[in-house]
Amino acid sequence: MTTLSHAPASSRPIPNPKKSLITKLNMGTGIVVGVIFCWGTYFAMKAGRDMTDSHNVNKVLLMSMFAWSIGFLIGIGAFIGPFRWLIGKDLTDEEQLYLAGDGQGWKRYFKYCTDHKVVGIQYLVGVMAMLGVGGTMAMMIRTNLATPGSHFITPVVYNSLVGLHGITMIVAMIIVATGPFGNYIMPIMIGAADMAFPRLNALSWWVLFTAIPVLCSAWFLGGIPTGWTAYAPLSDQAGPGMNAFLATIIIFAVSTAVAGMNITTTVVAMRAKGMKWNRVPIFVIGATISVALAIPAFPTFMVAMIQTGLDRTIATGFYDANVGGSGWLYANLFWIMGHPEVYVILIPGVAALMEIAPVFVRKPLFSYNAAIAGFAGIAGLSVLVWAHHMYMAGWMPSLNGPFMVTTEFISVPTGLLFLVLIGTLWRGRPWMKLPMLCVYAFIWNFLIGGITGIYLSDVPADNYLHGSMYVTAHFHYTLMGAALTGAIGGLAYWFPKMTGRMLNERGGYISFWFIQIGFNVLFLGMFIAGAEGQPRRVADYAHLFAHANLISTIGAYSVGLGMIILLWAIVHSWRSGKIAPMNPWGAKTLEWTVPYPVPLVNFDQPPVVTSDPYGYGRSAK
């Protein structure tokens, strides 16, 4: 890697290691090999097996899905480097430069490209596609719920939509900020030439990519009836589509582990000279804490899914009460992941907005230390609260009190996040661009999401609210109203650096108001339905809830329209938007010191940092 990190961008020839296998591999060859592996495994395993036995069907399908994933990675060349290590060699410098994709134009986006900026764009497009699919499912759900007794979709399809919407959005939201901005922007922000492990970076994206067709296959295998929580024993009872869900989670857990390790190592080891811990931009801190929290969280989900898979293939009975197992085991494993996971989603979104606010208010970030204490406090407490999802499960009622205490204490570090934002706004004169508007939307939405979370964390109130639409509204306020708004703010802010063009302002504003007003109408309606007593995840409901649901559906269409306008604005601006100057917002972080297109190694000269990036403002008077 020495040549890579020292050669000035301008003098570097485009490498062309003609004879190397690496130059011939891309997404296409990956798909071909993956499909061959998949069908090969399918037919080989199917032969001689009694396919009327659901255990056999599950075995064959699960193995075929994993074979697809491994085959794809072989076909795209992910294992060439490790294979060379096995025989005591490595990629040549030329091959490494080729993998970095310099000078290969659009084709590098379809290759096993190790440049963090390419990986960032791959994540961005992938996330937008996932949000689009998940959002379309949400529209279908809300359309069915517009009126009671609607038969727009059948209960089978409805339940599948609920589960697939859930898991698609959860996966998309986990990577929505750390994927695109964590990969593209963050290494430049800390003054690094690339990520610590560029090949693992490419691996994390392409492993995730292989999960997408697996998840889609759930549709064609009869869907998933369990919601994204996939509670046992309903998951044991479920049809073949459930295998797609299991395989997706297992593959996704590998991807997040690889990405999390890579991001944390990069931030710990590769910061520019002079970037002491108290000079690290707050987005970098937030993204790092988020992925560090994901590293212990997702493996438990993976274990939960492996055990579900074993129950479904060889009848191990981990979760089957008939043979001594327990559904509560699953619920515990799931929520040990599930609650840290919501903060894995939330923290990078908040951190992006904390990066944005000082730039547009032209004031320092208020109490940088409080922001870090807030993130760290949330991350620390979040691993001790999981059973608040199980107050009504009947599992250990005596622990309801202790879990209520830990859960409610999360409101203290969460309060610090609000303090940092409003402290930054105080006496400021905000430059009202789209990223800044997202800061305000976040404050409103997260306030409602946070306060309603306090009712839900209270056991006696949760007696009534648990499993109702009130819960659905609450977590959409935090995950969508707060975290997705943060990610949209981040996109509007970093769009000029990632695409070289300004995001269309008018499109951005119009979409913002459609999305935010629609969002509040949608989920305030859902709060009402929940308070009235409507359970969540129901395909139909009593007439009592008709008004609240109609309000929700109207709001949902407004969000949908806003998202289409936003998509148009993104696509249009990316193709033919106004060319962006190097530092359109006048920000002080390092990513705004490099031109677009960003050179392969980011900086011609390694930057030296002498202060934190929040030195805005005149002295107090």
Place this chain on the structure above:
Amino acid sequence: MSSHDHNDEESWRTPGERFTNFLNRKNPHYEHDQKDVGIAFALGIFYTLVFVALGAWAYPKWMPVVLSKQMQANEDIMIWFTVISAPIAGVVLSIAAKSFLNMHRGDTPPEDGVAIRTNGPVVIVWTATSVLFCIVAIVWGLVALNTESIAAATDAPKSLIVDVTGSQWVWSFYYPQQNIHTHTLNLPVNQPVTFNVMSDDVNHSFWPVQLGVKIDANRLVTTVAHADPTATGPLDVKCAELCGLYHAYMETSGAVESPTDFNNWVSSIQATGGVQQ
């Protein structure tokens, strides 16, 4: 790093002098603060009142008729937590709104604002307030939780027992003391009731809505919930845990009724062999 960024004039003031100056409207240094604080304060009162109204008016209107002590406790928490959190919401929203109203538009950044790096007392007061709020919520919750479990224990001997079974996708009830099997849930008012809940298949969640209690139904494990019906009225029983295809339709009805009506209902079922028709 914070204090060095302030100018000298700022740093020589003692806290007492600063406070006196802050209160003195004529001091030019704090004129801006005064105005900001005034507007933010007014906005804060407005938002606080909005949230108080939401708690006091909207929740009782939205939530179903209260038929039990538990439901009353739930509703009280919803109302009072909203009222208690209203001032905090008021502070956050007023400061956000005040700065929003002060916006700068156009294609060039505004001039720099005041370089406030942090403010120790503000951070401490804020944290202490949120800890206090948190403790109030926790103590309230623990007391309510404890009251309910003590009541459940002392009431156990005089409780009406109902064995509840969830199966895809119906609720069925067995009253062992009366030896009747039913598919509606009728209960006498002013007598504690204990629900022993189990599932025949996957997880369900037993939710007699107006009683404000809920407990999951698990396979081969009995879970227990208690309720103290305090008023008569119709009852909706729903499933609150996704349980497969017809989860949405896994519901039944019932009533909290006078002891006489309840006994008549029991007798009518006993007359048909102990199984509700």
